[in-house]
Amino acid sequence: xxxxxxxxxxxxxxxxxxxxxxxxxxxxxxxxxxxxxxxxxxxxxxxxxxxxxxxxxxxxxxxxxxxxxxxxxxxxxxxxxxxxxxxxxxxxxxxxxxxxxxxxxxxxxxxxxxxxxxxxxxxxxxxxxxxxxxxxxxxxxxxxxxxxxxxxxxxxxxxxxxxxxxxxxxxxxxxxxxxxxxxxxxxxxxxxxxxxxxxxxxxxxxxxxxxxxxxxxxxxxxxxxxxxxxxxxxxxxxxxxxxxxxxxxxxxxxxxxxxxxxxxxxxxxxxxxxxxxxxxxxxxxxxxxxxxxxxxxxxxxxxxxxxxxxxxxxxxxxxxxxxxxxxxxxxxxxxxxxxxxxxxxxxxxxxxxxxxxxxxxxxxxxxxxxxxxxxxxxxxxxxxxxxxxxxxxxxxxxxx
Amino acid sequence: xxxxxxxxxxxxxxxxxxxxxxxxxxxxxxxxxxxxxxxxxxxxxxxxxxxxxxxxxxxxxxxxxxxxxxxxxxxxxxxxxxxxxxxxxxxxxxxxxxxxxxxxxxxxxxxxxxxxxxxxxxxxxxxxxxxxxxxxxxxxxxxxxxxxxxxxxxxxxxxxxxxxxxxxxxxxxxxxxxxxxxxxxxxxxxxxxxxxxxxxxxxxxxxxxxxxxxxxxxxxxxxxxxxxxxxxxxxxxxxxxxxxxxxxxxxxxxxxxxxxxxxxxxxxxxxxxxxxxxxxxxxxxxxxxxxxxxxxxxxxxxxxxxxxxxxxxxxx
Numbered sequence: 001x002x003x004x005x006x007x008x009x010x011x012x013x014x015x016x017x018x019x020x021x022x023x024x025x026x027x028x029x030x031x032x033x034x035x036x037x038x039x040x041x042x043x044x045x046x047x048x049x050x051x052x053x054x055x056x057x058x059x060x061x062x063x064x065x066x067x068x069x070x071x072x073x074x075x076x077x078x079x080x081x082x083x084x085x086x087x088x089x090x091x092x093x094x095x096x097x098x099x100x101x102x103x104x105x106x107x108x109x110x111x112x113x114x115x116x117x118x119x120x121x122x123x124x125x126x127x128x129x130x131x132x133x134x135x136x137x138x139x140x141x142x143x144x145x146x147x148x149x150x151x152x153x154x155x156x157x158x159x160x161x162x163x164x165x166x167x168x169x170x171x172x173x174x175x176x177x178x179x180x181x182x183x184x185x186x187x188x189x190x191x192x193x194x195x196x197x198x199x200x201x202x203x204x205x206x207x208x209x210x211x212x213x214x215x216x217x218x219x220x221x222x223x224x225x226x227x228x229x230x231x232x233x234x235x236x237x238x239x240x241x242x243x244x245x246x247x248x249x250x251x252x253x254x255x256x257x258x259x260x261x262x263x264x265x266x267x268x269x270x271x272x273x274x275x276x277x278x279x280x281x282x283x284x285x286x287x288x289x290x291x292x293x294x295x296x297x298x299x300x301x302x303x304x305x306x307x308x309x310x311x312x313x314x315x316x317x318x319x320x321x322x323x324x325x326x327x328x329x330x331x332x333x334x335x336x337x338x339x340x341x342x343x344x345x346x347x348x349x350x351x352x353x354x355x356x357x358x359x360x361x362x363x364x365x366x367x368x369x370x371x372x373x374x375x376x377x378x379x380x381x382x383x384x385x386x387x388x389x390x391x392x393x394x395x396x397x398x399x400x
Numbered sequence: 401x402x403x404x405x406x407x408x409x410x411x412x413x414x415x416x417x418x419x420x421x422x423x424x425x426x427x428x429x430x431x432x433x434x435x436x437x438x439x440x441x442x443x444x445x446x447x448x449x450x451x452x453x454x455x456x457x458x459x460x461x462x463x464x465x466x467x468x469x470x471x472x473x474x475x476x477x478x479x480x481x482x483x484x485x486x487x488x489x490x491x492x493x494x495x496x497x498x499x500x501x502x503x504x505x506x507x508x509x510x511x512x513x514x515x516x517x518x519x520x521x522x523x524x525x526x527x528x529x530x531x532x533x534x535x536x537x538x539x540x541x542x543x544x545x546x547x548x549x550x551x552x553x554x555x556x557x558x559x560x561x562x563x564x565x566x567x568x569x570x571x572x573x574x575x576x577x578x579x580x581x582x583x584x585x586x587x588x589x590x591x592x593x594x595x596x597x598x599x600x601x602x603x604x605x606x607x608x609x610x611x612x613x614x615x616x617x618x619x620x621x622x623x624x625x626x627x628x629x630x631x632x633x634x635x636x637x638x639x640x641x642x643x644x645x646x647x648x649x650x651x652x653x654x655x656x657x658x659x660x661x662x663x664x665x666x667x668x669x670x671x672x673x674x675x676x677x678x679x680x681x682x683x684x685x686x687x688x689x690x691x692x693x694x695x696x697x698x699x700x701x702x703x704x705x706x707x708x709x710x711x712x713x714x715x716x
Binding site for chain 2: 023026027030031034035038039041042045046049052056098099182256257260261271272275285288289292295
């Protein structure tokens, strides 16, 4: 469809005003948007440059949220202000001016600029209510929305619609009916779509493991274990607890990255060993990590554990008492050493409990104690009466 | 949506500047894709993301304290573009995960080798161009089909309007000179950006800048699309100068926000250079037209009939 060159349309210049079509008003709005949005974005960036720099540097900070709030209102005020200037000078916004539309204000006492600004603010606020107030345009006899009524204004056309749309006049006679039907259908469609998306999203939050994982990562709860320990011990504990499935691979990976990229301590070989443990199945780098752990210091703890894993010498861990006595040594020995009898394993569990006050270790000890008991008779600890260890377990639970 | 020009008009395949420019761009694209080949196409997003996961850590280590304070925005993309980092990374004693560091360095080395063999480097414009012709060849080179499609759409629309208003010599001159201006702006704003700029967008912005100055007071056809329903898409006549706020000012905004003038893969700095050159040429065109009018008014009666007609026909 072609909207003719309105400046060259030869219509009788009378004082008669016409009700504009919805298409003209919509097109005027689109033109205004395309003109004002880039100009105002540029202006706001010029005026609030330092605010944007702060937002770029610290996007998650509280200050950035305040800045975002300010910018939103800055955009609102500036855009309506500029439109009000155009309405005062030309009687219309640029888009309306190009389409030969004008805004008529009945109240002649109040300065035109303030009426225009007030009207444009009302128009902008319509979008805060998802543009629903704008639907009044289709229903109202004069096409007036609430902001028009507030300021006693109305949008008029200085060109008769016959001339404006001479090519498809018949179509536009049904303009109101067409828009009402289209918009109702579209609105219903979007409402249903929104409801489906909302419900699916809600269910996803409730049930999805991925969502839960994301939540944990975001709040950093996943890696708060052993936060009060020194870096070296923390790494040892996390490797140990990762081997028994209590600490996640992501958490261990994060800890190893911290040591390698931030801490620069002597624990690097152990961190490489941790990276090997935490590497995913399809990672091509895991063997490289194992090799790297012995590259700088053959006598380091990380290298020692790497060699134990490569050579599978778990039954010889006790030959190096320094490492064997550590939490990591005891856990590896407990989990991997097939030569240990039940008594030796019980001793390790008792040692672990005695030496460590960390909740994760205590929970592990309790679970292991229970499971070892459960293999004999499937009963909860609190109900056990005959086994000597039951009292210990009760005590452990009480301590925890 | 609103586009400059008439998107709905029947396509006319006569020998016009619009088809010459489009044909050159498409021919260069086909030549590169079919005969030269793109050495960088193996670097998919997955590979790129995995390999650059610790690149920021490495990059930060290579910066001196002053550079650190100046670097507000560090993304893997901006790091890869930084030639300074490329050279430093080769021998820098990085601290950290040595396995990952070796892997990242190997990736950088392979990427650099592939890049140096790619059409983007061979025919594009970078701080170390392969030849002086890069200033011209980059204006006709596109790296992807979508890149070519979008640029050709706007080229077709804008030149389609321009060729009814000015001589084709002007159109070719504006295209090339704006492209040169775009290239200069890109190099000036990104002296350390090793990745070459390619594409016709700087030249197209120049054409739009020229239009918005030279024909600012005239109206032109714009294509609008509000809805696929009959009657809600079509043509509307609006002032030519609206090209500037609608299409060109956003580049200035982006450059204000991203100091390098490069956001993701779009070189906004080149757009600005092209726009400014186009606007200057538009002003020159106005001066030229006014001068011709003055000559005709003052000295027209001294000219022969042929000279008079020739000069008169050059005034639009």
